[in-house]
Amino acid sequence: MTRELSRQEVASWKRVIRVMSHELNNSLAPISSLAHSGAELAKRGQIERIEAVFKSIGARAGHLHQFLSGYASFAKLPLPQPAAVVWPEFAAGLRAHCQFELQGGWPEQPGFFDAGQIEQALLNLIKNAHEAGGPPDEVSLSLRADGETLVLTVADRGPGMSEAVLAQALLPFYSTKRSASGGGTGLGLALAREIAEAHGGRICLANRSDGGLAVSLLLHGQARA
Numbered sequence: 003m004t005r006e007l008s009r010q011e012v013a014s015w016k017r018v019i020r021v022m023s024h025e026l027n028n029s030l031a032p033i034s035s036l037a038h039s040g041a042e043l044a045k046r047g048q049i050e051r052i053e054a055v056f057k058s059i060g061a062r063a064g065h066l067h068q069f070l071s072g073y074a075s076f077a078k079l080p081l082p083q084p085a086a087v088v089w090p091e092f093a094a095g096l097r098a099h100c101q102f103e104l105q106g107g108w109p110e111q112p113g114f115f116d117a118g119q120i121e122q123a124l125l126n127l128i129k130n131a132h133e134a135g136g137p138p139d140e141v142s143l144s145l146r147a148d149g150e151t152l153v154l155t156v157a158d159r160g161p162g163m164s165e166a167v168l169a170q171a172l173l174p175f176y177s178t179k180r181s182a183s184g185g186g187t188g189l190g191l192a193l194a195r196e197i198a199e200a201h202g203g204r205i206c207l208a209n210r211s212d213g214g215l216a217v218s219l220l221l222h223g224q225a226r227a
């Protein structure tokens with residue numbers, strides 16, 4: 003068991019190094035190239051083109067800052083500070099950052115959890131749902147009370163996940179995304195899992211029978227409905 007845990011730890015660190023190296027190179031290489039281009043333009047007196055160069059450098063630097071902030075958030079997740087949550091206010095904050103279809107309405111009774119952390123978890127899940135490839139207007143959020151457990155479910159109509167991906171999707175730094183910027187960090191679902199478990203809950207993933215994926219945050223002992 004100790005040997006297997008050690009092997010998994012080494013594999014996780016290797017994934018971290020690969021992802022960070024790839025993302026750093028994808029930002030630093032164009033920044034270096036743009037800086038060189040800007041210097042050449044300045045030498046030639048083509049000042050009118052330098053503004054675009056600086057904008058591109060700023061955009062790449064902003065992307066890199068966002069990427070590193072994601073890792074910092076995962077590594078330094080503070081203990082949750084549960085408090086009464088008024089659903090209309092929570093909903094307004096969530097809708098200010100993302101688009102989703104609410105199914106079933108908000109509970110009448112307030113919730114009780116760390117609103118900032120649960121909002122961050124839901125934002126990650128909703129972002130993933132939008133990136134799954136299904137219709138944007140079919141990304142939904144539903145809430146229900148199952149005894150003393152509050153269940154918050156984000157669903158989409160994308161292709162779902164294979165059994166192999168489902169088995170690894172909650173591992174830190176695991177990602178199937180591919181993009182011009184080097185793909186995903188593999189932290190969205192892992193951070194949601196950390197937040198759920200910090201609240202004494204858990205996260206579940208399941209393919210929907212009629213297509214798509216459903217990801218549920220189960221917060222035990224939090225239901226107030």
